[in-house]
Amino acid sequence: MSSSPSTPPTNDAAAPGLAERLGLGWRLHGDGRTVAPGDVVTPRERLVWPRTISIGAQHVVAMFGATFLVPLLTGFPPATTLFFSGIGTILFLILTAGRVPSYLGSSFAFIAPISAAMNQYGPGGALGGVVMAGIALAIIGLIVQLAGTGWLQKLMPPLVTGTIVALIGFNLAPSAKANFMEAPVTAMVTLGSIILISVLFRGLIGRLSILLGVAIGYITAVVRGEVDFTAINAAWQEQGLFGLPQFHTPEFHLSLAGLFIPVILVLVAENIGHVKSVALMTGDDLDPYAGRAIMADGLATIIAGSGGGSGTTTYAENIGVMAATRVYSTAAYWVAAIVAILLSVMPVFGAAVATVPQGVLGGAATVLYGMIGMLGVRIWVQNRVDFSNPVNLTTAAVAMIVGIADYTWSVFGLDFAGIALGTAATLVIYHLMAFIARVRGSVGSDPLTPDTSKTPSPLG
Numbered sequence: 230m231s232s233s234p235s236t237p238p239t240n241d242a243a244a245p246g247l248a249e250r251l252g253l254g255w256r257l258h259g260d261g262r263t264v265a266p267g268d269v270v271t272p273r274e275r276l277v278w279p280r281t282i283s284i285g286a287q288h289v290v291a292m293f294g295a296t297f298l299v300p301l302l303t304g305f306p307p308a309t310t311l312f313f314s315g316i317g318t319i320l321f322l323i324l325t326a327g328r329v330p331s332y333l334g335s336s337f338a339f340i341a342p343i344s345a346a347m348n349q350y351g352p353g354g355a356l357g358g359v360v361m362a363g364i365a366l367a368i369i370g371l372i373v374q375l376a377g378t379g380w381l382q383k384l385m386p387p388l389v390t391g392t393i394v395a396l397i398g399f400n401l402a403p404s405a406k407a408n409f410m411e412a413p414v415t416a417m418v419t420l421g422s423i424i425l426i427s428v429l430f431r432g433l434i435g436r437l438s439i440l441l442g443v444a445i446g447y448i449t450a451v452v453r454g455e456v457d458f459t460a461i462n463a464a465w466q467e468q469g470l471f472g473l474p475q476f477h478t479p480e481f482h483l484s485l486a487g488l489f490i491p492v493i494l495v496l497v498a499e500n501i502g503h504v505k506s507v508a509l510m511t512g513d514d515l516d517p518y519a520g521r522a523i524m525a526d527g528l529a530t531i532i533a534g535s536g537g538g539s540g541t542t543t544y545a546e547n548i549g550v551m552a553a554t555r556v557y558s559t560a561a562y563w564v565a566a567i568v569a570i571l572l573s574v575m576p577v578f579g580a581a582v583a584t585v586p587q588g589v590l591g592g593a594a595t596v597l598y599g600m601i602g603m604l605g606v607r608i609w610v611q612n613r614v615d616f617s618n619p620v621n622l623t624t625a626a627v628a629m630i631v632g633i634a635d636y637t638w639s640v641f642g643l644d645f646a647g648i649a650l651g652t653a654a655t656l657v658i659y660h661l662m663a664f665i666a667r668v669r670g671s672v673g674s675d676p677l678t679p680d681t682s683k684t685p686s687p688l689g
Contacts, residue, residue, distance in 0.1 A: 248605040253325020255560050263554050271511055272330050275560035281474075282583035284556050285564025289572075291550045292565070293440055294333040298597065299335030299581050300541050302404070302592055303343040305352070306537060308474035308572075310335055310577025313538030315569035317529025318562060321543075324525040325518050327559040331503055331552065332566070333529050336542035338495040341648055342473035342488035343539065351583050352537070353480035358489035360479050360536030366493040366528025375519025378501060388676065389655050390498045392625045395605025396632025397495060398598050403635075405594035412455055412588025419446030419592025446589035453587045472576045477537035480519055487645040491652035493527075496542050500526055503543035510548075511557050573611050620662040620676040628655040 248254030261277035275281050292314070298410070300310040317333040325331075338360065346355035373381065385393075409416040423442030427435055434441070451454050500523045508515040530540040547565075551557050572578055583593045609616075609625075616622045632651030638644070645653075664674055 241460045250326060252322050252325065252559055253493040255327075255558060258558075269511055270556040270558050271513065271561045272328050272507075272557050278555065281558060281560050282564050284550070284554055284558075285561040285568065287550050287554070287566040288332055288547050288561060288565035290440070291547050291567045292544050292569075293331045293438065294542070295337070295597075296334035298443070298590070298593060299337060299340060301583070301585055301595060302408075303355070303539065304347055305343070305355075305539055306475040306477075306579065308574075308576065308583040309476060309537040310533070310539050311569050311579070311647055312474045312573035313529070313533035313536060315573065316565040317526075317533060317541045318569070320529050320546050321522070321525040321551050322559050322562055322566070323388055324528070325521045326399065328513070328518050329507060329515055330412055330547075330557045330559045330562055331506055331507075331522070331543040332547045332548060332562055333526060333541040334544040335539045336492070336496060336499075337597065338492045339489075339540040340399050341397065341646075342406060342485070342492060345488055345646055346485050347503045347575070350480060350482055350485070352436060354482050354485060356477060356479035356534045356537060357481040358485040359538075359540045360531050361486055362489040362492050362496075362540055363527045363530030363532075365490050365527070366496055366530060367524050369493060369497055370520050370524030370527050371521070372520075373497075373523055378516070378519055379499065381501070384434040384656070385494060385498065386609050386659075386676075387590060388621045388624060389659055391608030391612075391614065392628050392655045393491070393494050393605070393652050394498065395602045396629050396655075397492075397648055398601025398603070398605065399629070399633045401594070401598040401601070401633060401648045402633070405591060405598050408587045408591030408594055409589060412450070412453075414584060415446055415450045415453060415455060415586065415588030416592035416595070419443060419589050420595055421597050422446065428607065439597065440538070442596075443585065443589055443593050445559070447585055450586045450589055455588060456584050459585060460560065460580045461577055461592075464576040468576040470577070474573050474579060475537060479534055486545075489679070491649045492540070494652060496530075496540075497523055499542050503548070506548055507551075507557065524532075536572070539596070560645035615676065615678065617674045620659065620666055623662060624655055624659040624686050627658055628652075 255273055255275040258264070258274040258276060260282065261275075264270055270276060276284070288575055296311060296314055297307050299305075300307045314334050318331070321329075321333050336504075339362070342358055343355045344449070346358050350357075411529060419442050422445040423438050427438035427440050429435075430438075447456070501519055504515045504519045504522055507513075526541060526543065533539060614621055618626070628651045631654050632647045635647035635648050636650050638650060665671070666676070
């Protein structure tokens with residue numbers, strides 16, 4: 230395919246400027262067909278369109294399992310969530326000027342607050358909470374864009390970030406068990422398949438272990454008579470091949486703020502982590518775009534919550550595809566977003582996904598929720614958090630119990646549950662203890678100083 234369309238004309242300054250602001254107008258990388266050893270296709274480059282489209286399709290597959298699992302676990306329409314993930318991704322690519330390759334999929338951090346809100350106020354209330362979280366996230370992004378990330382690093386050092394991520398994952402354990410026990414045999418097949426696929430296969434197949442495990446679990450459920458196909462037939466009879474997904478308007482209840490606002494701390498950490506990871510792999514300085522990334526995620530979450538979708542976040546799953554292909558082109562993400570939107574307007578497709586039974590969800594959730602929790606532990610390990618320091622140990626100990634046991638507290642008409650209280654406990658206990666320890670000199674070492682006294686364990 231000719232490379233001329235990818236190169237903006239030099240005699241028209243306005244067109245390249247607009248394309249640059251929108252993150253379009255990619256340069257062709259080399260011959261557009263190959264990537265030399267040790268080389269990468271940067272975000273502002275692309276391969277020929279057939280290859281770009283194929284890589285975009287891989288991104289759809291990579292995000293698919295996790296993005297669909299969130300609405301299935303929370304009761305939201307899967308097609309609607311997929312639709313808004315595509316819209317959110319396009320918005321993200323535009324606001325970051327095509328410099329930060331990312332897919333905005335469903336955030337697991339929203340599962341617990343959405344589930345709790347659904348029990349109290351139904352779908353409308355849960356969507357209102359998603360919108361509130363999105364507004365708060367967008368404001369944080371604006372502050373980061375204006376003031377930099379230094380204040381965030383002081384507010385949320387690795388001990389704090391790891392604890393919040395861990396307690397969100399482990400807080401979901403009762404939900405995983407409830408679904409698992411609905412169909413233990415199917416759940417065990419799903420769980421076993423995920424475990425085996427992740428170690429039996431290399432490359433993309435291994436990274437898609439959850440999606441493939443869910444597929445195997447679904448087939449098992451069909452054989453065992455646990456799947457009801459009525460919704461698929463109804464979707465075909467009523468809407469045919471194409472039709473808009475099911476939209477829903479939000480309702481706002483201030484009492485839900487305590488459930489949803491703490492989630493933004495996880496989303497901030499995920500966005501900054503994603504920007505740092507891509508910068509490391511491409512060699513680009515993306516710090517100037519960190520605030521834009523957070524703002525874009527916040528706006529995408531607002532839009533999703535306003536129409537019936539779940540909150541969004543940058544997807545680590547797609548980093549794996551980029552690392553495997555060495556293609557970081559944002560053109561591939563435009564393809565992925567467009568494909569996602571096209572799939573979302575196929576009612577039969579959405580109805581088929583919605584038929585995934587509870588046993589399959591329970592098996593997958595057992596792995597996923599545990600992984601979320603262990604990602605928090607991984608943050609501690611990678612940053613060598615010193616748990617011999619009582620400030621770090623006490624902070625994590627109290628917050629984890631509050632989150633896992635799902636403590637609740639109602640005050641002034643507001644309801645706070647385990648995630649909100651655990652997050653508050655993490656921030657208050659850490660900063661209060663650290664302040665007192667510095668003033669009194671009662672702790673031997675700075676809690677922020679990594680423990681370098683011992684060689685890291687070979688196990689991680």
